[in-house]
Structures are given as structure tokens and as C-alpha cells.
Amino acid sequence: MALWHRLFNLFGRTRVSQAIDDELQFHVDERVDELMAGGLSETAARIQAARQFGNATLYKEKTRNLDVSQAFEDLFDDAAYAVRSLGRTPSFTVAAILTLALGIGATTAIYSVVRTVWLRSLPYSAPSGVVRIWEKNSRMGIPQFSASVPNFLSWRERARSFESLVAIQVTNANLTGRGDPERVLSLAVTARFFDTLGIRPLLGRAFAPDEDAPGHARVAMLSERLWQRRYAGDPHLIGRTIPLNGENWTVIGISPVDMGFSSDIDIWQPLTLDPSRENRADHHVLVLGRLKPGISAGQADAELNRLAVQLEREFPNSNRDWRVRLAPALDWIVDREDRSGLLVLLVAVGLLLIVACINVANLLLARASSRVQEFGIRRALGAGRGRLVRQLATESLVLASAGGASGILAALLGVQGLRAILPANVPRAAQLSLDFPVLAMAVALTVVTGLAFGLVPAWLASRLDVQTSVRQARGASGAGRLRLRQALVAGEFALASTLVVSAGLLLASFGRLQAVDLGFQPQNVLTARISLPAARYSYDRTLAFQRDLERELNSISGLQAVGIARNVPFGANGGSMSVGPADGGPGSEQKISAEFQMATRGYFQALRIPLRRGRLFDERDRAPTRSTVLSEGLAQRVWPDGRDPIGRQVRFGDNPLCTVVGVVADVRQRALTEDPAPAAYVPSLFLRDFFVVLRGPGEPAQLAAALRQTVARLDPAQPVFDVRPLGDLRDADSARQRLNAFLTGSFALLALALGAVGVAGVVSYSVIRRTPEMAVRMALGATPERVVRAVTASGLRISLIGLVAGLAGASALGRVMARLLYQVQPNDPAIFGAAAAVLLAAALLASWLPARRIARIDPVTALRKE
């Protein structure tokens, strides 16, 4: 019967409600009649009847609560009430929603990067069978290096562990035809590259096995990106030709976006290997292999190293001490340093998320504390306990949902922002997309936090004694809650401290990296590349073009130096060559691998590479003289006994002897974190692909127009590309460190701000609670300063506990951090000290600002209020 009744009511909600109204109305009407019979006017009788009836609404609710449908109706009422109530405290609401959005957005964005770059499996068939193969030389201190073509061919011929081995070379190509000419990044790969990885072309076909043979027709594949950008995704491009470096290449296929490694490759060409033109000591190809099924990477590694020993015996000149290192493709694409970087970011953002959650919990608790009185009054006015709890829970839920929704928005923006600032060489950067599982996780975590900490005060409020809460809203009733909040804030501050220290370490490391002595001055230098087509430029014409270009540029007023070189520091055109002394010194047996640079006199002047001894190149060194300038480090290694190198002779590879005319400072050529490599410079400039360097008085980008005009005057068909200030090249080299330091620094700053807000919140709450106590103290003669100091100290105590825990956490993170740090120890006491000082200052400010208010109490008023 009862159940039937309820179910019936569920469908007839309005009717039931109406019936209750009718019944109660009947009661009041009867009462009015009676009172009027007793002599009252109708108005007076109605007032009296209503008063006698009491809280009609509550009785109606009580009666109606027996119906199931009421629960649903209340939910909507509660939600509407929650929205109104949150709207009344906009600063709280905005703070909570922003905090949630930040936590969710940052976590999701960073985790999406980690997943795209590292965790998502490579787009190969059976990806674990794909390995990268390096050569290594422990005597020369080279842990991994490209392979030489003859060695690669020997492996391919003799090794049994592989289904296939492929060689890859990174090149550039001038792409012309319709639209502006452009320079694109190209990978030259041996023909079985796509089969080996198991990647199917998006359209068309991959290279046939014989298409890398010498003299084969020119065929190329395009990246989807280039195909879409330049050819609007035209499917008829397949089979047509495009002009690459002035020759016509037939497009046979389109490669998919996700190749597993960096996304900035636009052209694929077959790599034709000609052993007759290769030197076994010239290590310049990247080798990938596909293991035979059942063969482990370890077995393959062992076999290749046995082969390396054989080759060393057969070719002692070139292969002495060269061994092989083999690793799964993913270890090559995302190396240890990358992994540490991602891991630190992941930890940092995770800490930020927890700090954000704690902050929201704290805000909710604080809000509940300040509403004790409101709850008390509403209880007194007849609100049921369950109803109050439900309302608070609804409020938390509404808040958490709003936070979750803004979090999703923030995540979308974050991913978009990261896509914009990720260095292009980050593997699979172009495929970066929002990771939905992690977004769901982050949203769920914050919603659960919101609910949990929304319910704690709800539960506490439901136990409130009405009278106490109304009368003593600021009394001792909040003590338990205060302790909970203090613990939360201490935890929050601890996590913020860990983040601040870690960010401090990364920033210090980045600072050292920026301050590193490069050996040259990149400021105010513009670099540009020119690639003369072989079809139009013979040996003589190339030299003439370079001479004319230097002369023309030198005539531009205001330019301080003009140089031409094969490569520039952090440039993409480096190469090395073995160097040894010709005069039988103590090191004569030992050939040293040195950066081999070709550069004019102006190059040293433009980069301000200091001359240590002798002279720079000048007119005497015009080809075909045989002069060289060595770097200090190389000179010392060639003649370790400290003899004056000027006038002595060295031999590069198997070339004729060169005479040393000068010694210059060491220069960091390859990477900021790498010690300067030994370098040798020769003045010969028979290079069709070269760099121009210009030093001007100010902003180097302003020189670009003059350079282009000059080149166009000499040869209107000749493009100038990669026009960039040298400082940008240096910055690009530290782009990942910069990104890491920037992101971790931002997270730390946010966490610090949230932590300080947490501390300030607890202190202001204790100010409210302790006002009567402090009033008594002040009435008894304590000075306002002392009272403020006492309250400030309470905030500082909490922060200190957090700080100590946070420093411990930071030193625990040290092992991961160590790999990311340049010339900074992960437990550097100066940085820990500086971070602690910043944190303490923040804690002091966060405690003192709210504590100050207590000095403004008028003791008499405060006590009377009690």
C-alpha cells in the first residue's frame, strides 16, 4: 500500500502537492472561522491563524517529503540555491574555479605531451623489433655516433640477426615549381626504409627495393604536411614531377604524419650509397634495423660487436676501437635526458594538481567556517539536517562541475599553447592532441576533492547545536576544522616548496647554460645560408660569387664584419675530420677527430673569436695555399708538450700537409652543454652550400634586407634561406631546457601563490577566532605589535613544517633532476637556501598581512560584542 502510494505520488506530483495545500488551507480556514466567531476581524483572524499554524512551508515540506519525487525536485531547488549562493561570494567562487581549471588544464596538457612523445607506441609494425644502431668509441670518449657507410654496408652484408638494415641521411632540398621557392628538410633513406619500419604510405607507394641503386630514376615521397600545405592534398600529384634542387623528381607516395620521430621532415628521397666515394672513417649515416623474429636486441648487439672486432682487424686505420651500440628505437627517439625532462614536468604538474585540490578543499572549509552562523540560523528557522547537508553537497558539486568544465577548456587551451611552443624537433610534436583518459582522470580527481571537502563541513554543520552556532559562531566550535585546515595548508606548502626548489635548480641550470662561455659573441650577428646549384656554378664561379658577395657586403656602411663559412656554431652543416701532426711529435700516431671548418677572415671577426697566437687568414692564403688555423684545444692535443704550433704542419685525413698560421680560442660548435670540440679552420671555400655571417651595430634582423638585395643583385635566381640571428640558433639549442625551466617555473610560481593563499586563509581564520582572546590580552596591556607577532608566528609555524617537508621532497627528487642539470648539483645548498628564503618571505607576507588586522581591534568593542 505504502509503496503503491509513493509510486502513485511519483506520477502525480502536482496533484499530491495540490492536495496537501488544500488540506492545510482547509485547516487554516476552519481556524479563521472559529476565531471570527470569537469576535476577531477577518484580517486579525487570518494573521492569528497563520501564526498559530507556524512555519507552514516547513510542515508542507515535512508532509511532502514522504514522496519520492520530492527528492528530484529538491535537487533542482538545491542546485538553483547553490548557484545563487556561489554568486553571492564571487571572489571565493572565481578563486575556486580558477584553481580547479589551472590544476586540470596544466595536468592534462603536460600529460598529453608525455603520452604523445613517449608513452604512445611507435607507429611501426611490431615496434619492439626496430632498433637504432650507433658506432661508439670509448677510447675517444664517444658513447654513440653515426655510422660510416662502408661499415653499414659490411654489417648489411655479414650480420645474420636482422631482417633488414637501413641507412638514413638528413639533408635539405630547394623545392621550386608553383608557389614561392622553399627550403625543406629531407631524409634520404635506403630503399627498404618504409618496409623495415612497417609504415604504409597514406597514398601511392613506398620506394621499390632497387630504387636506391645508382643511376635509378629520381623518385620522392612527400610528407602529408607538405602535400596538404603546398599541393592542397591533390591526389593527382602522385606520378607527377616536382622540381627539387633544380632537377625533376617523380612523386610516388605520401607519408603519414606520424613517423614516430620528429615531425618536421617534408621530403623522402632514396639514399644511394656509393662505396667508392665513401671513407670508412667518415661517420655520417643513421642506421636502423629490423630484428629477425626470435632474435633479441642483446643477441644482435653481441653479433654486431663481434663484427666490429673483425672490421677493426681488417681496417685498423679507420676502425680502431670503434664498437657498436644498439638500442630499441624508442630509446633513440626519446633519450634519457628527454625522459628525465618529461618525468620532472609530470611530477611538477602532478604536485601542482594536488596543491590546487588542497587549495580548493581549503577554500571550501574556510567558506563553511564563515557560514556556521548562516547554517545555525537556517536550522533555527526550521531547515532539516539532511536538507542542509544535501544543500552543501550540491553546492560543492555545482562548484566542482564548473571547475571541471573550465578545466576542460583550460586543457584545450594548454594543449594548443604547448603545440605552439614545443620545439619542432620534439618527436611527434605535430601529433600532440588532448589526451581524453587523463582529462577524465583529472576532472574526476578534482570533482571528488570538491565533493569530499564540501561534505566535511556539511557533516560538521549537521551536528551543530543551533544555539551554540548562532551565538558562538566565532567561538571554539571551529577548533577541529582549524586543525584540519592547518594540516592541509602545511601539506600544500610542502608541495609548493618542492616545486619551488626544483624550479630553482632548473632555472639556475638554464642560467649557467646561458652564461656559458661560447668562445664567440653571438649578439648582433646575422647568419644566412646560400646553396648554389651545381648546374650553374662551377668551381671558379663559386669562388667568384663568394668573393663578390663578401666585397659587396663589406661596402655596406655600418656593417662591422662580413664572413663566409661552411658552418656556424649550432648550425646544421658541421663535419669532422681526423687531424694529426706531420712532424712526428709524441702524438703523431694518434689522430684526433676535429670539427673541420672552412672560414674566411671575416668569419672570426664577425663572431669575435679571439686570436691567441699567429694571425688570421689574409690575402696570402687565397687558394690554393695550404694554411690552417687551429683551435687552442686542438693545438694542445696535437702538441701536448706545449710547443709553439705556428709554422708547424698538420695533415687532415689523407690530404696534403697544411701549415698552422694561427691559433684561436675554443668555440662551442655543437651544443651548449658540450665542451668545445677541437676545431681546425681552412680558408678554402669551394663549397656551394655555405653560411654568410654579418655583424652590424644593432638588431641583426635589420641586416636581412640588405643581404637579400645584395644576393639578388649578384644572382636574381638565388634564394637566401635560414636567415636568423646567431643568438636564435643558440636559443634553439637550449629550447628544451628553456621550456622545462619555463614550465616548471610557472608551475612553481602558481603553487607558491596557492600555498601563500592557503597560509593567509588559515591565519585570517585564526584572527577571527582569536579576536576575543587577543582583545583580552590587549586589555591586559599587550601591545598591538606583540599580538600581531603572535598571530604571524602561528602562520609561520605551519609554513615552516611544510617548508622542511618540501625541502626533503626536493632532495628526494634529486636523482631524476641530476640528468637535467648543467653545472648545478641537485642538492646545491645555495639554491636550496635561496628557495627557502623566497618561500619564507612568502610565508611571512602571507601570515603578516592578515595578522596585521588584529592590531586594529578596539578591545572594548571586541569584548562587548562577546
Added chain:
Amino acid sequence: MSKPNNDILQGTLSLLVLRALDARGKMHGYALTSHIQRASAELLRVEEGSLYPALHRMEQDGWVRSEWGLTEKGRKARFYSLTPKGERQLVVERESWERLTKGVSRALRYA
């Protein structure tokens, strides 16, 4: 606002309602309050706010049934009457009430 301290003891309201319906048959809510007040010689006052929730609960428990009807004055009102289950409940509640009062008076006598 001070109220006379003669509100009906918690738990006894249903007993009084059952007893009133038992004695007088079908009654609407307003009549019930008036009846209880009169029958107790104005000593007991039913708080209107508790009466209606109590009536609905008793109806759901199946002790009373209700129907809409017209009063002598022609007003639409909801009339309550006792069910057999309600009659049994009245016996139970009456017994427990008597046990309680006996216990209380004994305690008062010997305390």
C-alpha cells in the same frame, strides 16, 4: 514567543489520533485538533504542524485511510478513518502507554 508547555509528548500523538478516530469515527484534521483539545479539557494542544505529517505517515503505514468529502459548511476537506490495522495498532499503543505511565508513577512514588 513563549508557548504554553503543554505540547503533546512525542510519540503520543498517533495514540491520541487513533483513539479519537476510534471514538468518533470519520474526522478531518481540524476536527481532530479540536476534539483532542476538548477531550483533554484543554490540557493538551495538538500542534498543527505535527498533525498533518503524522496523519500522512499513519496513512502510509496503513493505520488510517483518507477520502475527500464536504463538511457541514460545504467546504472540501480530507476525512480520516481507522483501518483494521489501525485498530490493532491502537491496542498496542494503548498498552505501551499504560505501561509507561504505570512505570513513571511508580518511579515517582518510590524515588
